[in-house]
Amino acid sequence: MREDAFYLSEIEKRLTYDRFVHSLNVADCAKELALRYGADPAKAYTAGLVHDIMKDAPKDLQREYVIKSTGGTDPVLMSQKALWHAVAGAYVLEHELGCDDEEILRAVRYHTSGRAGMSLLEKIVFTADFISADRKYPGVEEMRVFASRSLAEAMEEGLNFTIKELCAKRRPIYRDTVDAYNEAVFAKKEGE
Ligand SMILES: [Fe+2]
Numbered sequence: 619m620r621e622d623a624f625y626l627s628e629i630e631k632r633l634t635y636d637r638f639v640h641s642l643n644v645a646d647c648a649k650e651l652a653l654r655y656g657a658d659p660a661k662a663y664t665a666g667l668v669h670d671i672m673k674d675a676p677k678d679l680q681r682e683y684v685i686k687s688t689g690g691t692d693p694v695l696m697s698q699k700a701l702w703h704a705v706a707g708a709y710v711l712e713h714e715l716g717c718d719d720e721e722i723l724r725a726v727r728y729h730t731s732g733r734a735g736m737s738l739l740e741k742i743v744f745t746a747d748f749i750s751a752d753r754k755y756p757g758v759e760e761m762r763v764f765a766s767r768s769l770a771e772a773m774e775e776g777l778n779f780t781i782k783e784l785c786a787k788r789r790p791i792y793r794d795t796v797d798a799y800n801e802a803v804f805a806k807k808e809g810e
């Protein structure tokens with residue numbers, strides 16, 4: 619595992635200024651959520667820093683890494699470009715940037731799609747990406763309240779938002795996202 623300073627310089631090189639700032643904000647937010655919910659704050663910070671490391675890479679390159687990582691056999695994954703940077707990011711971090719922390723790699727890999735059985739760290743990065751200081755979409759304030767109250771609520775809201783948006787755009791929904799959504803609905807009900 620390399621130091622944060624190394625990953626910071628990597629994201630600064632690879633990302634647009636706005637995305638770089640977003641990554642710093644997600645890192646700060648993930649650290650705060652980790653302190654609130656009992657995850658490792660240093661790991662959460664690092665995962666937040668690197669979560670979008672491949673987001674500004676050319677789509678063809680992202681696609682190449684998705685194929686290297688998964689074999690390119692899932693038609694939904696291969697048709698949904700928005701998912702590629704997460705899969706490609708985890709692959710590049712592991713194979714080219716010395717990241718050997720499985721938890722951080724999974725937090726990057728699943729920060730867009732979600733999955734069933736997400737770890738606390740994965741949920742934290744997923745949620746931090748929705749509520750980081752730079753986010754301005756309608757409803758972000760409510761999401762911040764959910765996240766301050768309960769991670770289960772924030773996950774359910776976030777996945778609900780993701781699925782609604784995909785349906786509105788008539789896009790297919792990746793299996794992992796459906797699994798994450800179902801699990802989040804059950805988890806929220808249990809917490810009620
Ligand atoms: Fe992302």
Ligand SMILES: [Fe+2]
Pocket residue numbers: 640644669670747
């Ligand atoms: Fe992000």
